[in-house]
Structure formats: structure tokens, C-alpha cells
Amino acid sequence: MSRDDRQLANDIMPERSVGGDVVSQLDSFQALDIPAPLQRGLAACGFHRPSPVQAAAIPVGRTGADLVVQARGGTGKTLAFSLLALLAVDPTVGNPQAVILAHTREVALQICSVVRGLAKYAPEICCAALIGGRPIQADFETLLQPCHIIVATLGRLSAVEAAGKLPKLRVRMLVLDEADHLLSDSFLQSTVKIHDFLPERKQVLAFSATWPPSLLALTEGLMDRPKRVMLSAGDLDPPLAVRQFYRRVADTGEAPSDVNAAKRAELLSLLSSAAFHQAVVFCNNAAAGSALAAALVDNGFPAAFLSGKQEQSSRDAGVTGMRAFRLRVVVSTDLVARGVDLDRVNIVVNVDVPRDAATYVHRVARAGRFGTGGAAVSLVTPGELRRLRGLASEGGFDVEELTGVVPGDLLERGLRDDGDAGRLEELRALQRYVVTSGDGGGTERVLRGRVDGGVDDGAGAEGEEEDERTREMRWRWWKWRHEWFLWLKECHRLAVEARSSGEAAPSGVAQ
Known part of the structure; x- marks a missing residue:
């Protein structure tokens, strides 16, 4: 120069x-x-x-x-x-x-x-x-x-x-x-x-x-x-528009699997009661994260798990699914804690307390991108609460207890347009019709109560029932999409195997 x-x-x-x-x-x-x-x-x-x-x-x-x-x-x-x-x-x-x-x-x-x-x-x-x-x-x-x-x-x-x-x-x-x-x-x-x-x-x-x-x-x-x-007042400044909470999870003193089960139940309760757009759920262990993503899918949340140990195609599919609004939740280790922009995300959940304050700040920053606002909730046992308070003291930020639902005013902004709003309603509808793959390769339907806003689809709720034909058509649509996804995944696996062995991919497999 x-x-x-x-x-x-x-x-x-x-x-x-x-x-x-x-x-x-x-x-x-x-x-x-x-x-x-x-x-x-x-x-x-x-x-x-x-x-x-x-x-x-x-x-x-x-x-x-x-x-x-x-x-x-x-x-x-x-x-x-x-x-x-x-x-x-x-x-x-x-x-x-x-x-x-x-x-x-x-x-x-x-x-x-x-x-x-x-x-x-x-x-x-x-x-x-x-x-x-x-x-x-x-x-x-x-x-x-x-x-x-x-x-x-x-x-x-x-x-x-x-x-x-x-x-x-x-x-x-x-x-x-x-x-x-x-x-x-x-x-x-x-x-x-x-x-x-x-x-x-x-x-x-x-x-x-x-x-x-x-x-x-x-x-x-x-x-x-x-x-x-x-442009930050300190080294560890969470986004101003993201309000930070913790929610207590009972520590039974039993095996870690019991704590994981309690946190899984708390996560499902939290997300079911919050009118969020998209969420990022962080955990410190890849195996636990994969199990959490499976539990979310089983409970009707279009979700995926991401970690650095996955094939690049799987990682790309998860990020692309969030950006295209095909997914509502991504569960991850700290792969997406830094730098990845998922601009509809307005809630972050820490199933595990991060190891340091800097990682905590980066996780929280996945919500409320570009000042749109949001919430960050850490699920903590008594021991983890002490660690979280230590991180807050180190970083100079406040974390308050969440005893009820996430305040709705924190989750109002963030959608781009009416198209996004319509897509959000479609994704919420999935929580009523959960498609899971059976051992024999078949599929089964699980009818669930509506969770957006806490309204139950009781048979006596006037105006809330869909006729049987509409339900059947909607279920068949999601069943077809699920089977198509499984077919595409198998095609990709065959193509990867063919490339690694130096052979031509089977006919009909995307290259």
C-alpha cells in the first residue's frame, strides 16, 4: 500500500x-x-x-x-x-x-x-x-x-x-x-x-x-x-436482540441416560409450546445429538442432525433443508455454531452447556440474525446451572430462568414474506401427521394433537376437524415424499460406492 x-x-x-x-x-x-x-x-x-x-x-x-x-x-x-x-x-x-x-x-x-x-x-x-x-x-x-x-x-x-x-x-x-x-x-x-x-x-x-x-x-x-x-463493547457479547434463558432439568443422580431422557422430554415440551420458526439445538456429543434428532422426527418435527464426522453430502443436505425451509429444526454439535447463516432461526436450545463462554456466544448468535430477535434456552441440571452462571459471569451477560413458555413477542419477527408464513404452517402440520419407517420397509401414520399455540384437535372442537378425505390425502402426500427421500438417499449411497470403487454408477443413479 x-x-x-x-x-x-x-x-x-x-x-x-x-x-x-x-x-x-x-x-x-x-x-x-x-x-x-x-x-x-x-x-x-x-x-x-x-x-x-x-x-x-x-x-x-x-x-x-x-x-x-x-x-x-x-x-x-x-x-x-x-x-x-x-x-x-x-x-x-x-x-x-x-x-x-x-x-x-x-x-x-x-x-x-x-x-x-x-x-x-x-x-x-x-x-x-x-x-x-x-x-x-x-x-x-x-x-x-x-x-x-x-x-x-x-x-x-x-x-x-x-x-x-x-x-x-x-x-x-x-x-x-x-x-x-x-x-x-x-x-x-x-x-x-x-x-x-x-x-x-x-x-x-x-x-x-x-x-x-x-x-x-x-x-x-x-x-x-x-x-x-x-463494534462490540466486549470480547463476549451475545446478540442484543436475543434474550437468554435457562430451564431446570431434574438431576436424578442416576445414569447419564436418565438425564438425557429428561432433557429430551424437556426439549420436546419446550419446542411444542413455542411458536418458533426454525430452531438450532446444540449438544456436546454426536451420538446424543443423533438420538435427539430422531426423537424430534418421531414427534413430528422435520429435523436433521449435523456433525463434522458426516459425509459432506449429508451436511449439505441439512443446511440446504433449513435454508429452503424444508426443515424446522437442526440438531448439531458446534459445526453450525459459527458463521452459518440460517436467517429464519429464532430459537436456540443448548441441551448441553458449552465448554467455554466464546462457544456459548457463538451458539446464541445463531438466533436473531440481522437483529430480528429471538431466544436462547439452556437446559441445565443443578451442576450445569453453576457452570452456566460461571460463563455468564465471565462474559458479562445475563441469563434468566424460564419457568413457563418462551415469550411470544421474542419469536414474532424473522419470516421473510407471506410465502414463508405459509411454509411454516405446512411444517407445523407435520406434527399432526408423523410418518415413520417400519422394520418391514412399510410406513405407518400417527395422528397427533396440534401443538402450535397449544390447541388440541378434539372431536368436539367446532371448526377444527378436517374431514377424513382431506386427512387421508395429506397423509398420502407426506408418505410419498418420505419414500421418495429414502429412494434418493439410497441412490446417493450407490453412487458414492460406485465412485469409490471406480465403477460406473448403476443405471438411474444421479451422478
Whole structure:
């Protein structure tokens, strides 16, 4: 960066740190001098006015200054660095010019989707995602084509670099998303190796919701006279619009399975009484999470389980199902705790208390994305309540006891349009008609009472009964969808086996 550019950065931001309380909202992205094609892309994606982190970070980032950015989850950090990457590239140069590192495959695909959406009216700009879980040869071939922005997981990019297939000469920007994770002990060496491999003269942008002092010093050591944009009052700030609760679960002192059963019953009760749109349920154990997801499905909630140990296709299907509003609940380990935007989620449930305050904050931030509001509920035994209070004390946030239902006013916002509202009613209807697969491959119907709003479909409730023909048609529809899903899953399994053995996939199997 030239001396003039550095002076401009100092003029824009004479102090090293800017607080969120002094950053004003701009009326439009036009005020940030965004080129017209990208403004059209922003509008097409539904973005019309920059958030505080975008209004603060984009002008400074455009000067070429290295940048450390802190803002709560769901405030628009991804859009900020995606725009900065797009603004940094020269479309006439076909080589990669910006590298964005993500901590999971799901987040990498999400970021790439955001970049492509913003570049909808700038088709000469190409973005590619390099992630594990698929043949690396495909990534080698991708990099032989014109490609301006690379979004990659750390492991896959390291493998591409080790194979000597990563073009680096024109790279002018490195973005670290969820930098506190990428620079943690487990990933520090690999992240620094990528940083050092890329050209010395590059702009480094690091974004995170949490910046412990030691990590901040480490990160700035990888930069050249960095600027800071700090929009959170502290290192551990949950979203302002998400109200945090705990609900007591009796600890019988018996086997862990008894506690798990009690929490499962409490979770079903909680979700059945809450008028939520979509939910994320977190647990610390993959086996327990899988069992919880199965219990939710058995009780009529369209749900899926996600963990880092699953095949990529299963992980993709779960995230896609939530975004397409085909699922209402996702149960996960901390795979989706960071960075994954599921913007209809307005309730988060911690079946297990997380191990540290930072993870708790990231979990809570899955609800109330972009300020829409929501609730976070932790199901706790007496011992876990002490741990939760310790995390709250460490992070400086309040958690209150929930003795009844989740307040309805916290769950009112978040749906995009009338289509979303209609889809929500369809998903709620599933809780009346639960389709389960029997041992013999057949299906059976379980008729359940209505749980949205706590209304029971009693035979004497005037206007509430559906005629038998309507019930039968609805059941047959969901039965067909369930069987179609099982067929598709089997086709995918056969295709994966065929690819791994080097044989042609069976006829009729999707490739």
C-alpha cells in the first residue's frame, strides 16, 4: 500500500479503535461509493442499507489498510469482507487475487454463494470454493480456469498448496473469517503457513465476534500497521436482540441416560409450546445429538442432525433443508455454531452447556440474525446451572430462568414474506401427521394433537376437524415424499460406492 493510501486510512480513522456507539447508519450503499454492478447485486440479494460494521469497515478496507474487525454474530461481517474482496479484484487478470479462509466447509460454501450473489451483475468476476469432502483433482482443474476469488477451508487450501497447484503471484488480499478459530492452537500453524506462502505485499483482513487480547496481538503481528474496527463493547457479547434463558432439568443422580431422557422430554415440551420458526439445538456429543434428532422426527418435527464426522453430502443436505425451509429444526454439535447463516432461526436450545463462554456466544448468535430477535434456552441440571452462571459471569451477560413458555413477542419477527408464513404452517402440520419407517420397509401414520399455540384437535372442537378425505390425502402426500427421500438417499449411497470403487454408477443413479 502506498504512503498516500496509508495517509488516507489515517484520515478516515485517526484513532486505532472505533466503538459501535459512534458509528452512524448510512442510508444506502451508494454512500459507500460502491460500483453500480455491485449495487445491483446488493439490491438483488435484499441488501439496501449498510449495517454499522459494513459502514465502518468498508471505507477503511478500501484504502488497502490491514484490518481487524470485531462485531457480534449476525451483523453483516460476511457481506463486509465479501464486498471488499470484490472491490479489490481486477477482472481483466484471470489469476486469484483474493483468498478467503473459512473454518468449515459449510461456511466456505456460504461465503462463496454470497460473493457470487453480489457479483450477479459483474459476471466477469469468478469465485470458487475449495473444500474437502470431494476429489481434490476437481479443485486443480478449477484453478486452471480464470478465477478471481478463492474461498477455502484451511485443510483443503493447505493440500492444494502442498501439491504446488495454488497460483499466488497476483493474490493481493487474505481474509480470515472467524479469525479467533483459524488462529487457535489447533489451526495456528496451518493458517500462518498459508499467510507466509502468499505474497508479502498483501492486505490482511481478520473478522471475528471475539478478540481476546493475546489473540489480537498475535493477529496484528501478521499485519502491517493494522486498523481496528471494534463494534462490540466486549470480547463476549451475545446478540442484543436475543434474550437468554435457562430451564431446570431434574438431576436424578442416576445414569447419564436418565438425564438425557429428561432433557429430551424437556426439549420436546419446550419446542411444542413455542411458536418458533426454525430452531438450532446444540449438544456436546454426536451420538446424543443423533438420538435427539430422531426423537424430534418421531414427534413430528422435520429435523436433521449435523456433525463434522458426516459425509459432506449429508451436511449439505441439512443446511440446504433449513435454508429452503424444508426443515424446522437442526440438531448439531458446534459445526453450525459459527458463521452459518440460517436467517429464519429464532430459537436456540443448548441441551448441553458449552465448554467455554466464546462457544456459548457463538451458539446464541445463531438466533436473531440481522437483529430480528429471538431466544436462547439452556437446559441445565443443578451442576450445569453453576457452570452456566460461571460463563455468564465471565462474559458479562445475563441469563434468566424460564419457568413457563418462551415469550411470544421474542419469536414474532424473522419470516421473510407471506410465502414463508405459509411454509411454516405446512411444517407445523407435520406434527399432526408423523410418518415413520417400519422394520418391514412399510410406513405407518400417527395422528397427533396440534401443538402450535397449544390447541388440541378434539372431536368436539367446532371448526377444527378436517374431514377424513382431506386427512387421508395429506397423509398420502407426506408418505410419498418420505419414500421418495429414502429412494434418493439410497441412490446417493450407490453412487458414492460406485465412485469409490471406480465403477460406473448403476443405471438411474444421479451422478
